Amino acid sequence: xxxxxxxxLLDFALWSRRSVxxxxxxxxxxxxxxxxxxxxxxxxxWSVVLVLGTTVSLVAGFKNSQVFTxxxxxxxxxxxxxxxxxxxxxxxxxxxxxxxxxxxIYRHLAWLTALRFSLRRPMPWESLAKAANIEFxxxxxxxxxxxxxxxxxxxxxxxxxxxxVLKSPQPAIELxxxxxxxxxxxxxxxxVPTQVYSELIKLIRDFQDQQARCDRIKNNPYPRQYAIxxxxxxxxxxxxxxxxxxxxxxxxxxxxxxxxxxSIWLTIPFSALLGWVYMSLDLVGESSANPFExxxxxxxxxxxxxxxxxxxxxxLGEAALPAPLAPVNDIAT
Numbered sequence: 586x587x588x589x590x591x592x593x594l595l596d597f598a599l600w601s602r603r604s605v606x607x608x609x610x611x612x613x614x615x616x617x618x619x620x621x622x623x624x625x626x627x628x629x630x631w632s633v634v635l636v637l638g639t640t641v642s643l644v645a646g647f648k649n650s651q652v653f654t655x656x657x658x659x660x661x662x663x664x665x666x667x668x669x670x671x672x673x674x675x676x677x678x679x680x681x682x683x684x685x686x687x688x689x690i691y692r693h694l695a696w697l698t699a700l701r702f703s704l705r706r707p708m709p710w711e712s713l714a715k716a717a718n719i720e721f722x723x724x725x726x727x728x729x730x731x732x733x734x735x736x737x738x739x740x741x742x743x744x745x746x747x748x749x750v751l752k753s754p755q756p757a758i759e760l761x762x763x764x765x766x767x768x769x770x771x772x773x774x775x776x777v778p779t780q781v782y783s784e785l786i787k788l789i790r791d792f793q794d795q796q797a798r799c800d801r802i803k804n805n806p807y808p809r810q811y812a813i814x815x816x817x818x819x820x821x822x823x824x825x826x827x828x829x830x831x832x833x834x835x836x837x838x839x840x841x842x843x844x845x846x847x848s849i850w851l852t853i854p855f856s857a858l859l860g861w862v863y864m865s866l867d868l869v870g871e872s873s874a875n876p877f878e879x880x881x882x883x884x885x886x887x888x889x890x891x892x893x894x895x896x897x898x899x900x901l902g903e904a905a906l907p908a909p910l911a912p913v914n915d916i917a918t
Contacts, residue, residue, distance in 0.1 A: 634829030
């Protein structure tokens with residue numbers, strides 16, 4: 586998630602420069618088709634381009650609205666997880682002995698770790714593998730999950746228990762099941778009051794709900810029919826745009842003088858500008874549709890989980906705490 590005041594124009598221009606290159610090439614073809622004798626005067630009626638541009642704007646607006654809803658829901662899920670983690674820590678410290686409190690809290694931290702690693706796994710429809718995103722990530726930031734592994738993190742938090750958890754195909758679910766079994770055991774041994782047991786069960790159930798919510802966002806992409814149609818319409822519009830613009834600038838040759846001589850070549854910068862605006866909107870929407878993949882605009886789940894770990898371990902009275910994950914180049918991950 587970008588946490589600075591605004592992106593630098595140079596960074597955004599470099600990230601989206603491929604759309605400008607595409608528009609410059611298509612604009613050159615439009616000028617050639619208009620000027621070459623074999624196709625002299627060829628153009629696309631401006632009214633057609635205008636109607637198509639209006640349609641593309643509506644489709645892009647709908648797509649970006651839905652993408653924002655997905656990203657906001659993902660952020661809400663982790664906000665709920667943060668609140669539940671604080672409540673769990675308080676109940677464990679206040680109503681169980683030190684050994685049980687530490688075990689329950691560390692298992693919860695292990696669940697957070699397994700969840701974030703699960704959410705960071707690549708999916709076929711995600712945009713992280715696109716050249717623009719790969720290049721931007723290499724130059725500007727990194728994510729914590731690239732520097733370590735789930736096995737290493739779970740062994741740090743769980744010790745010997747980690748080996749059994751790692752055998753499960755879904756470690757996060759396995760950890761919640763183990764947490765539930767231990768809380769049930771505490772009730773049976775009268776180690777916690779019934780009222781506290783009920784609250785702990787509610788918290789575990791809420792963690793299960795939030796994990797299912799995150800899994801739904803991760804495992805179900807923004808409907809591909811809408812995404813593909815939106816991108817297809819965008820490419821069609823941006824391709825036809827210079828062919829509709831070129832006669833407008835060619836008519837300026839009637840003015841004579843230097844402006845008349847260069848007028849048709851103004852098709853290139855103006856078409857590139859308009860096409861860049863439309864294609865950048867589509868690129869931003871596509872890159873924000875999957876809020877857990879590790880892009881610069883995604884939910885900073887690594888930072889959130891690290892902040893929770895620091896807070897919960899400090900509540901246990903520990904002094905040797907991990908360092909917070911500070912934003913890199915104003916990008917929180």
